[in-house]
Amino acid sequence: MVDRFNDGLLTPTETASYLEIPQSTLTSWLKNKAAGAPLVHQVEPVRKGQPSVPFIAVAEAHVLRSLRSLGLRMSEIREAAAAVRDAFDTPYGLVSKRIATDGVDIFIEHGWGDLRRARDGQVPIHEVVSDYLRYLTWEPGEDFPSSLRLRQYPDSVPVVIDPRFGHGLPVVAANRVTVQAITDLWEAGETVEDIAYDYDMTPEQVDALCRAVVHLAA
Numbered sequence: 001m002v003d004r005f006n007d008g009l010l011t012p013t014e015t016a017s018y019l020e021i022p023q024s025t026l027t028s029w030l031k032n033k034a035a036g037a038p039l040v041h042q043v044e045p046v047r048k049g050q051p052s053v054p055f056i057a058v059a060e061a062h063v064l065r066s067l068r069s070l071g072l073r074m075s076e077i078r079e080a081a082a083a084v085r086d087a088f089d090t091p092y093g094l095v096s097k098r099i100a101t102d103g104v105d106i107f108i109e110h111g112w113g114d115l116r117r118a119r120d121g122q123v124p125i126h127e128v129v130s131d132y133l134r135y136l137t138w139e140p141g142e143d144f145p146s147s148l149r150l151r152q153y154p155d156s157v158p159v160v161i162d163p164r165f166g167h168g169l170p171v172v173a174a175n176r177v178t179v180q181a182i183t184d185l186w187e188a189g190e191t192v193e194d195i196a197y198d199y200d201m202t203p204e205q206v207d208a209l210c211r212a213v214v215h216l217a218a
Helices: 012-019 023-031 055-068 074-088 102-112 125-133 179-187 192-198 203-217
Strands: 147-149 159-161
Touching: 012 023, 012 055, 023 055, 055 074, 055 125, 055 147, 074 102, 102 125, 179 192, 179 203, 192 203
Parallel strands: none
Antiparallel strands: 147 159
16 A cells, blocks of 8 residues: 555656646745745655655645645745644644644734735635645545545546555546546547446546546647
């Protein structure tokens, strides 16, 4: 079983691509620190070029991207991460399940309660936190997430990164089949009806998934 904290799941390039984060931004997060630990954790790869970003770090990058949507500067992001990590006494505080309750109060105490997302000037921090939390899944009784839903795929076909399935590749949440396996069949000329039958999906779901992949590649 893949260790969410200590086993490399993705390369930095894959992480940036799947989360739709600029490569330079992720590189900065991997290098910068908060409360004595990297903003986004990284492990030593088994071999050069092999995955070095564990699943927990993929989730951290997702959270930081969400905080970035508030318009926070780099110094403020480091301060936010440090505040939560210190309060929860864990270097993984940004993805602790406690962020759903105590975390918002910590952000507000540090002066971010009045911040609005730079793009539209309307959405308060409570809503931003609630929005990014809905993409994380925690198993009962666990404090850290077990999977992350990728927001660029349609709600009708939730796609997740789950370290237990697909070796880090995005998989369809309902059947744990990799997106690539489905789109490869579609590109090879298989009908959406046949693919849907093989993977216990509806033709509409297969069509929506394939269209989303084409759109993302454009």
